[in-house]
Amino acid sequence: MKMSYFNWWSAGLCAGVLTAVTVIVYIEDRIGWGVAGIILTVVMATSLLIFLIGTPFYRYRAPTGSPLTPVLQVFVAAIAKRHLPCPNDSALLHELSREECTKGRLLSRTNNLKFLDKAAIIHNRGRENVMAEKESPWKLATVTKVEELKLLINMIPIWFFTLAFGICATQSTTFFIKQAIVMDRNIGHSFVVPPSSMFALVALSMIISLTVYERLLVPLLRGVTGNERGISILKRIGIGMVFSLITMIAAALVERKRLDYTKQHHMTMSALWLAPQFIIIGIADPLSLVGLQEYFYDQVPDSMRSLGIAFYLSVIGAASFVNNLLMTVSDHLAEKISGKSWFGKDLNSSRLDRFYWMLAALTAVNICFFVIVARRYTYKSVQSSVAVADGGDDVEMASVANTSKYT
Known part of the structure; x- marks a missing residue:
């Protein structure tokens, strides 16, 4: 529909x-x-x-703050970790669990603009260091936030042409x-x-x-x-x-x-x-x-x-x-x-x-x-499992949520 x-x-x-x-x-x-x-x-x-x-x-979407703030956070975190090697394994990058994600949908990692992936690198993988980094979104971003920034950057040439x-x-x-x-x-x-x-x-x-x-x-x-x-x-x-x-x-x-x-x-x-x-x-x-x-x-x-x-x-x-x-x-x-x-x-x-x-x-x-x-161009790729819909109280199944297949 x-x-x-x-x-x-x-x-x-x-x-x-x-x-x-x-x-x-x-x-x-x-x-x-x-x-x-x-x-x-x-x-x-x-x-x-x-x-x-x-x-x-009308069902309104609950406001979640400025949408541009996460964009700046990813840039700041990626620049701060610019000297770190970017891992090929997505499991080594920070992402919320499905229990932690209460709003929006989790996006899959894509291979373009890999420099931005560094924003999701956990610098020191000790428990205390991980918890400390997670407390500041300016130091550690999720894969989903990184992918959202990639979406915006990829739109610029499409808009122009x-x-x-x-x-x-x-x-x-x-x-x-x-x-x-x-x-x-x-x-x-x-x-x-x-x-x-x-x-x-x-x-x-x-x-x-x-x-x-x-x-x-x-x-x-x-x-x-x-x-x-x-x-x-x-x-x-x-x-x-x-x-x-x-x-x-x-x-x-x-x-x-x-x-x-x-x-x-x-x-x-x-x-x-x-x-x-x-x-x-x-x-x-x-x-x-x-x-x-x-x-x-x-x-x-x-x-x-x-x-x-x-x-x-x-x-x-x-x-x-x-x-x-x-x-x-x-x-x-x-x-x-x-x-x-x-x-x-x-x-x-x-x-x-x-x-x-x-x-x-x-x-x-x-x-x-x-x-x-x-x-x-790389289309938005939603993680192919049960994803939480925009309103937070609806559930979209994998066949619907995985938009990369149909866009």
């Missing part, structure tokens, strides 16, 4: 987006912004009421809509599609893609690969990146054709030409965006789940800043080299197609680096 949660949550969100860019936008254009505002107010009031009714039934996808996804709410503004959006003789309603193609494509992925592809792939998720999380994200690359290529080709058509015929092309790029990015989003949600939630330490969602949101936010930086730099270079801006107020005198080709090239290079990092 956890594996399906983000798929259905995103599908529900897309249903809201689809309603917003069709029904609400139509009411704003044809009836009035005041009426649309009243409708949205009623919707938000209803949502707030449902939220308040459900709040007492997903920014390119975020940049591509940003275009669907910015330049794709701007293209729609200058194109023919007439349906029949009287109805004109609002530019923002073109985003309905993305929302509709996402809903269909998520449903097909969850109901058809996952069960099919599960039988082929033996992976409970169908395919691993990082493979899902990588496939989404490939679709974002195809989106940028399609967008560049359509924009080039639009410029040529406008120049030759002195009239605008139909906005339906934009449908492929909206639909393809709508296929990429369920793979990469939803995959990122699941990845950061699943792979962060158990005590940092809220921080994991923050990592996911920061990809979109940071990608928007990088997108603006790319626009500024590329526009400056274009004006310096050719004397013509890529981003004029009038799209017919701009070269948005070149910007799309640049994004396609950057995405292609980025995918290569992402594949290298993903192939070397």
Whole structure:
């Protein structure tokens, strides 16, 4: 159920987006912004009421202090023991017993970033020395705490190499809509599609893609690969990146054709030409965006789940800043080299197609680096025996707890 949660949550969100860019936008254009505002107010009031009714039934995770403190403790302990040889036998490293572990799950030792394993070395194995070291977490860390720090460090390159996808996804709410503004959006003789309603193609494509992925592809792939998720999380994200690359290529080709058509015929092309790029990015989003949600939630330490969602949101936010930086730099270079801006107020005198080709090239290079990092990535590995769940009062059996097999 956890594996399906983000798929259905995103599908529900897309249903809201689809309603917003069709029904609400139509009411704003044809009836009035005041009426649309009243409708949205009623919707938000209803949502707030449902939220308040459900709040007492929510199971909160008991706070356990700052999640960053154990990270610093592992660093301090590892640096203090930097001259000690790191044993190959995990039994020689400090770990809590199952009776001592009352919250969270015990993680298995992995072979990457072995320097940090030194934080779990018991320097002198005499009884009194062991007890003294255990009293200070700044001198001795558990294998689980070390592995949690490794998880965070391993996430940094994954986070970085997903920014390119975020940049591509940003275009669907910015330049794709701007293209729609200058194109023919007439349906029949009287109805004109609002530019923002073109985003309905993305929302509709996402809903269909998520449903097909969850109901058809996952069960099919599960039988082929033996992976409970169908395919691993990082493979899902990588496939989404490939679709974002195809989106940028399609967008560049359509924009080039639009410029040529406008120049030759002195009239605008139909906005339906934009449908492929909206639909393809709508296929990429369920793979990469939803995959990122699941990845950061699943792979962060158990005590940092809220921080994991923050990592996911920061990809979109940071990608928007990088997108603006790319626009500024590329526009400056274009004006310096050719004397013509890529981003004029009038799209017919701009070269948005070149910007799309640049994004396609950057995405292609980025995918290569992402594949290298993903192939070397080590997933969270929970010790394969009875593990205590997050709430402290539930028990997960080994077949569920051993996530390294299914991620």
